[in-house]
Amino acid sequence: MNLNTLVPQSQASCTNRLSRKDRLFRVQMGVAAGKSNRQIAKQLRVDEGTVRRDRRTLLLSEPEIQAVEAGAAVEPLLRKQERQKAATARERHEAAERGNQFLTNRMTKLIANWLNGFSLIVPDMLHIIMGVDRPSWEYGTRRIAYVPDSKIKAAIEATKPKADDDLETFALIEFLRVWLFRWMVLVEPDRDIRDRALTKIRLELERQWPAC
DSSP states (O other): OOGGGOOOHHHHHHHHTOOHHHHHHHHHHHHHTTOOHHHHHHHHTSOHHHHHHHHHHTTSOHHHHHHHHTTOOSHHHHHHHHHHHHHHHHHHHHHHHHHHHHHHHHHHHHHHHHHTTSOOOHHHHHHHHHHHHHHHHHHOOOOOOOOOHHHHHHHHHHTOOOOOSSOOHHHHHHHHHHHHHHHHHHHOOOHHHHHHHHHHHHHHHHHHOTTO
16 A cells, blocks of 8 residues: 555545635635645645635625625625626726716817917818828827826927928928827827827818818
8 A cells, every 4th residue: 555645534534624714714825825726726625616716705895704604605795796896897997988088078179279279271280180190090009197287288389390480381281290290199198089089170170171
């Protein structure tokens, strides 16, 4: 008989007799020690699914955990937990959408006010907007510091390209296209927000000048 292959009966019986409370405690200790689900399951002689469920159980509220340890069914509590997580995720998504809409409207207003500061007709404005649409998308999203409203004017002015004072129409359009792209990607680092703002501006200009 190979004694090395035997598991001490006392150890096996002790593990098999673990109460739910004891098992939850040992799972918690295993997680705190940085052990994987597989390692914890092997140590406790249970399947990994049990460990995953116990880890979810440990995320319940203290009264709920105490109820489970006392013998209450855990599955209804875990389903409630999933519903709460889903609701929280929806709330975060909706909050992000509201934030993005605010930033889109801000960028749209900034571009419109900036364009209106020059003596341009609608087709010229469209040429400028359409000229920065693709470069803005290809520039992507950058992780840079957010520019507060109080510093936007200075940021726009700081990105102004050098040029002669008197420019012909085509040269002026190209000058403004370069300038718009420079300050737009600086003020709004999120590509999707820039894209939505440019689309709103373009649609409004096309509405004002259907021939374009």
